[in-house]
Amino acid sequence: MAMVSMRQLLDEAAAGGYGVGAFNVNNMEQIQAIMEAARETSSPVIVQASRGARSYTNDRFLYHLMQAAVELYPEIPVALHQDHGNSPETCFSAIDQGFTSVMMDGSLLADGKTPSDFAYNVQVTREVVERAHAVGVTVEGELGTLGGIEDGVGSGEVHLTDPDQAVEFVEATGIDALAVAIGTSHGAYKFSRQPDGEVLAMNLIQEIHEKLPATHLVMHGSSSVPKELVDIINEYGGQIRPTWGVPVEEIQLGIRHGVRKINVDTDSRLAITGAIRKAMAEDAAEFDPRSYLKPARAAMQAVISERMRQFGQAGHAGDYDPRSLADMRDFYAGAAA
Numbered sequence: 001m002a003m004v005s006m007r008q009l010l011d012e013a014a015a016g017g018y019g020v021g022a023f024n025v026n027n028m029e030q031i032q033a034i035m036e037a038a039r040e041t042s043s044p045v046i047v048q049a050s051r052g053a054r055s056y057t058n059d060r061f062l063y064h065l066m067q068a069a070v071e072l073y074p075e076i077p078v079a080l081h082q083d084h085g086n087s088p089e090t091c092f093s094a095i096d097q098g099f100t101s102v103m104m105d106g107s108l109l110a111d112g113k114t115p116s117d118f119a120y121n122v123q124v125t126r127e128v129v130e131r132a133h134a135v136g137v138t139v140e141g142e143l144g145t146l147g148g149i150e151d152g153v154g155s156g157e158v159h160l161t162d163p164d165q166a167v168e169f170v171e172a173t174g175i176d177a178l179a180v181a182i183g184t185s186h187g188a189y190k191f192s193r194q195p196d197g198e199v200l201a202m203n204l205i206q207e208i209h210e211k212l213p214a215t216h217l218v219m220h221g222s223s224s225v226p227k228e229l230v231d232i233i234n235e236y237g238g239q240i241r242p243t244w245g246v247p248v249e250e251i252q253l254g255i256r257h258g259v260r261k262i263n264v265d266t267d268s269r270l271a272i273t274g275a276i277r278k279a280m281a282e283d284a285a286e287f288d289p290r291s292y293l294k295p296a297r298a299a300m301q302a303v304i305s306e307r308m309r310q311f312g313q314a315g316h317a318g319d320y321d322p323r324s325l326a327d328m329r330d331f332y333a334g335a336a337a
């Protein structure tokens, strides 16, 4: 199977009433963990790379690792997505490198830190949509800003998404998917207590979905930060402070109200780091990197398989045949005509 467009994955998820996890990668082991989890649970999946990941791996390594994934897991529909493109140029370079989906995060200026205004966001996002759709590539936009900072992205300020402005934004840009700010944030330190309705505005998702039933909603910063993963790190010398992530039940509530893409990065990082610390502590004389990278990969696979089942994408890999990007290009051209 070739890489598929994210739009197709999300359309199928909407029809089936489930969500699809979008998991960040930086290296071979993480790609392997995700693909093994997808095979284990028979799930369609989104693999995503931030700008930081693209510079860490080098685009060509990333592209060819993904080609290997497609070749070795032909039964799995997989999209390769640019996470938090900071400028049209970043998105265009991702398209040139073979990504099948891009996020233009125009909620921030090109520095990835300073909140922008609505007109700027519309302008840069529209520019990316025009060029991406002309080659069948999917576009995710963002309105409102998330808290937290990860991979240098984020202003640290939270501005929740305004539902009426969301309608205006989608109409003005033509995006396929909209990242909404509902009080989640990037990174491990999302909440200092168990989040409830006061910190997590799930009602906003419901309201936006009612106004925009055809737009796929995206939840960023949606790691659950399981206590057992944090505990493993701390048991073996780590110093992670008490923290809470987004409860899986809240994500499942979002999925019932139009959330189709759920971004998960921190949970993978925690799983990997805990497994490496444990392996190194248990056999301090060992120095073969495989002795800790293998359990790290397995730990990431375990948490991702669990999320795939919880998001409902498990069991859906074989539901449909992939549409080519050329086919998606014609689809967009038809929709615009």
Ligand SMILES: [Zn+2]
Pocket (backbone or CB within 6 Å): 084, 186, 220, 221, 263
């Ligand atoms: Zn994000």
